[in-house]
Amino acid sequence: MEKFAWVNLLYDFYGQLLTDHQRKFVELYYGQDLSLGEIAEHYQVTRQAIHDVLKRAESALFKYEEKLGLAGRFIEQRKRLQRALQILDEAKADRISEARKIINEAIELF
Amino acid sequence: MEKFAWVNLLYDFYGQLLTDHQRKFVELYYGQDLSLGEIAEHYQVTRQAIHDVLKRAESALFKYEEKLGLAGRFIEQRKRLQRALQILDEAKADRISEARKIINEAIELF
Structure with missing residues (x-):
């Protein structure tokens, strides 16, 4: 499975364990397919800031799947x-x- | 579903998110059906201490199910x-x- 679809699936399983902050950006980037630039502009933050939040959210989702394996x-x-x-x-x-x-x-x- | 079976099912789903400490006592009490007294004696702690760990573990499992609902x-x-x-x-x-x-x-x- 391609990474985008995999993160979306993991989000369906474990998204409620992320912070509100992480959830918001995962939904925009992975769910609604907005670019880092579009999200950054809308929230008046840097692309790097969005990137960092997404990386931490992905790490958390991968960690939950590694421990629980329910999506697999x-x-x-x-x-x-x-x-x-x-x-x-x-x-x-x-x-x-x-x-x-x-x-x-x-x-x-x- | 009766509480014992329900906690066991939640443990199958979310047990890997508990601490090692919590997992050990949940496995003995819910998995192997030992009494609080038996576990307390074996670990040389009070029944109350075991009871408290189990309560916290159950709360955590209930909270995960409330958020994720996968066992249901x-x-x-x-x-x-x-x-x-x-x-x-x-x-x-x-x-x-x-x-x-x-x-x-x-x-x-x-």
């Missing part, structure tokens, strides 16, 4: 559930559509 | 996946056993 497990789980859905798509039968619906709901819980 | 989502997800497995059990067909296997693997990832 989620990716593995989603792969398996999607494979199961494919198989069920092939074997068309009556109750299977109900099973597909439930598996999709389970995927969407995260 | 896991329970909801597992319910749905188990329902899907039941439905697949009823509709017996060729590829379905493969789907069941994958769904079970997904459940066991957590």
Whole structure:
């Protein structure tokens, strides 16, 4: 997974453990895809200041994932559930559509 | 869910964010089901000291779940996946056993 998507996923899992300050800049940079320059201009601070906050936020997110590993497990789980859905798509039968619906709901819980 | 099981589940999710000290006592009390008295005797400290460490550890685990909610989502997800497995059990067909296997693997990832 490419870094941008990975930080976004980690933020979905552990973002609430960051400071308000860190969350704000992660949301602008990773969530809304603003540039360092745009964020710096809006908050009247240097690009370096934004960069430093983002680095610390990323380090915190990577540390949580290193300790808990929940985002990695989620990716593995989603792969398996999607494979199961494919198989069920092939074997068309009556109750299977109900099973597909439930598996999709389970995927969407995260 | 009864408190003992709930603390054990939260510990599975967030235990690595506790201190070594907290982890040790949570594992003995909640994981190995030793009494406060047994733990206190083994470590030559008061029951109250163990009790205080456990209370702080529980508070930390509850706080992580309040912020992240991952254990709650896991329970909801597992319910749905188990329902899907039941439905697949009823509709017996060729590829379905493969789907069941994958769904079970997904459940066991957590």
